[in-house]
C-alpha cells in the first residue's frame with residue numbers, strides 16, 4: 155500500500171532539485187516562482203551588478219524595492235492611505251510587548267480575547283507592561299472555539315482590544331472581524347493575513363510575522379492607523395517607537411532588506427493568482443478537501459477545532475493514539491509529506507496549508523491518510 159502512495163506523491167522538479175510537500179507552520183512553503191526569481195536575481199538585481207543582500211538600504215535601488223513592496227501590500231490588503239505599512243524586526247512576538255509599550259498607559263487597561271496559545275502569550279507579555287484584562291478565554295475547552303461577537307463585553311476604559319484572527323497552534327480561526335464598538339482593535343493576523351480579505355478599516359493595528367503567508371522570517375508587517383501614532387508616548391526607545399519607525403519609512407535602522415525584497419516577490423505572485431479574493435477561494439477548497447476527509451473517517455481522524463471555527467490555514471487533528479501519530483508523521487515524512495507534527499505544546503497533527511501550499515499536496519495527504527487508516531485501523 156505504501157508503494158502506491160509513493161507513486162502518487164509527484165516529485166516536483168525545479169531544474170535538478172527535488173521538492174517535497176512542506177506542511178510546516180512557519181517558516182513555511184514559498185511559491186516556487188518566487189524562489190526561482192530570487193535565484194535568478196541572486197547575483198545581480200536589475201542590472202546593478204549586486205545582490206539585494208549586498209546593497210545599502212539607503213540606496214536608490216533599495217528605495218524602489220521597499221516602495222514597491224509597500225505599494226503591492228497596500229493594494230492586496232486594500233489598506234487606505236490613512237494606514238501606514240511598516241516593516242519591523244523582532245518577530246510577531248515583539249509586537250506582544252511593543253503594542254502595550256506604545257498604547258497601554260499606566261492609568262488604562264487593555265482587553266484580550268484569548269482563543270489559543272499565541273493569545274495567551276500576547277496577554278502575558280502585555281501584563282508585564284500594564285493592566286491586561288483577559289475578557290474571554292477558550293482555554294477551558296482546550297482552545298477549540300472562538301466566541302460569538304455577542305459573548306464579548308469590553309471594558310469601558312480599554313485602551314485597545316487584542317485578538318488573534320487565526321491561532322496557528324490550535325487551528326482555530328475567527329470567521330468574522332471583531333467589532334469593539336469604537337475601542338481600537340488590534341489583531342495578530344500572523345497566520346492568516348492575505349489568505350482572505352480583511353476589512354483593514356475595522357482595525358487600529360494589524361500585525362503579522364512574514365514567515366507564513368508573506369515571505370521569509372525576519373520581517374514583521376505592521377499596518378497601523380495614522381491617528382494611533384499620535385498616542386505614542388515621548389521617550390520611547392527609538393526602535394520600539396512606531397512613530398519614529400513610521401517617520402523614517404521603516405528605515406530607522408538597517409531593515410531586513412532581503413526579506414522586504416522577497417515579500418515584494420510574494421505579493422507579485424499573489425497578484426498573478428488573482429489577488430486575495432481568488433486565493434481565498436482556493437484556500438477554502440484546499441481546507442474543505444482535508445476537513446471532509448477527516449469528517450468521513452468514522453472517527454479515526456478527529457479534528458481539534460469546532461466546525462464553526464476551523465482554520466483554513468492550520469488543520470489540526472488527532473489519531474487514535476500518540477504512537478500512531480508518531481508513526482503517521484514518520485511515514486508521511488518518508489514519502490515527502492513534511493512538517494506535519496503538531497506544535498510541541500499540544501501534539502497531534504497539524505497540516506499548515508498556507509496560500510503557497512499546492513492543492514495537489516493536500517490531495518496527496520488525504521490519499522496517505524486513507525492508506526494509513528486502512529493499514530492501522
Ligand code: PMP
Nearest residue numbers: 245246247248272322344345363
Ligand atoms: N502570533 C502567531 C499567531 C503566530 O503563529 C506566531 C508564530 N508562529 C507568533 C505570533 C510569533 O511569531 P514570531 O516567531 O515571528 O515572533
